[in-house]
Structures are given as C-alpha cells and as structure tokens.
Amino acid sequence: xxxxxxxxxxxxxxxxxxxxxxxxxxxxxxxxxxxxxxxxxxxxxxxxxxxxxxxxxxxxxxxxxxxxxxxxxxxxxxxxxxxxxxxxxxxxxxxxxxxxxxxxxxxxxxxxxxxxxxxxxxxxxxxxx
Numbered sequence: 001x002x003x004x005x006x007x008x009x010x011x012x013x014x015x016x017x018x019x020x021x022x023x024x025x026x027x028x029x030x031x032x033x034x035x036x037x038x039x040x041x042x043x044x045x046x047x048x049x050x051x052x053x054x055x056x057x058x059x060x061x062x063x064x065x066x067x068x069x070x071x072x073x074x075x076x077x078x079x080x081x082x083x084x085x086x087x088x089x090x091x092x093x094x095x096x097x098x099x100x101x102x103x104x105x106x107x108x109x110x111x112x113x114x115x116x117x118x119x120x121x122x123x124x125x126x127x128x129x
Contacts, residue, residue: 024068063081064080081098082098
C-alpha cells in the first residue's frame with residue numbers, strides 16, 4: 001500500500017526564485033535582555049527571505065537584525081527578519097528567515113534581479129551548449 005503523503009505533489013508557495021550566492025551575513029538577536037551577535041553562512045536567499053546556517057539555536061518567531069554585504073555595494077544592507085523554520089543539522093542549525101523590513105530595498109532587489117538574470121542566462125547557455 002502506498003503512503004498517501006508520497007503521492008501528493010508539493011505546492012510551491014515562494015514568491016521569488018532562490019539564489020545561492022556567498023553573501024556575508026552577520027546577525028544580532030536579543031534573548032532574555034542580552035544581545036548576541038554572530039556570523040552566518042548564507043545558503044540561499046530571495047527577495048522575500050534568506051536561508052542561513054548558524055551555531056546559535058533560533059526559535060520560530062524570533063526576530064533578528066541582519067547585516068548583508070552585497071557585491072558592488074560599500075555599505076552592508078540592514079534587514080529585519082523573523083525565523084519561520086529551523087532544522088538542526090550536524091553541528092549547526094539551518095534557518096529560514098522571512099524579511100520584515102529591508103533597508104535600501106531597491107538596492108537589494110536590484111542585486112537580486114541582476115544575479116537572477118545572470119543565473120538564468122547561464123542556465124540557458126548550458127542547455128543550448
């Protein structure tokens with residue numbers, strides 16, 4: 001007998017395509033009145049959120065302040081985000097964050113769109129070649 005869950009197709013709910021780029025991301029979170037800062041590995045990001053890997057254990061619903069360094073921009077972009085999912089992995093935690101407020105949103109979306117266009121152009125070239 002087949003498992004009913006395996007026959008259902010997964011519905012894609014994302015508004016934006018995700019990009020895997022090596023963004024430099026640092027975070028700040030306040031827990032129990034104490035501010036904790038750290039560095040995060042960016043797994044992928046979109047116009048609406050980011051997936052990061054950290055040693056810190058974040059809880060769903062917690063809010064963070066991120067600082068994202070974008071190639072071609074001198075100053076990092078500040079982003080307020082909320083943890084929407086978290087998965088423990090070997091020695092780290094993988095977290096999905098939803099953007100709540102992006103400082104210089106136009107610059108961020110320009111960076112995203114430029115890199116998405118490059119990714120799609122490279123895919124098309126690879127499929128032709």
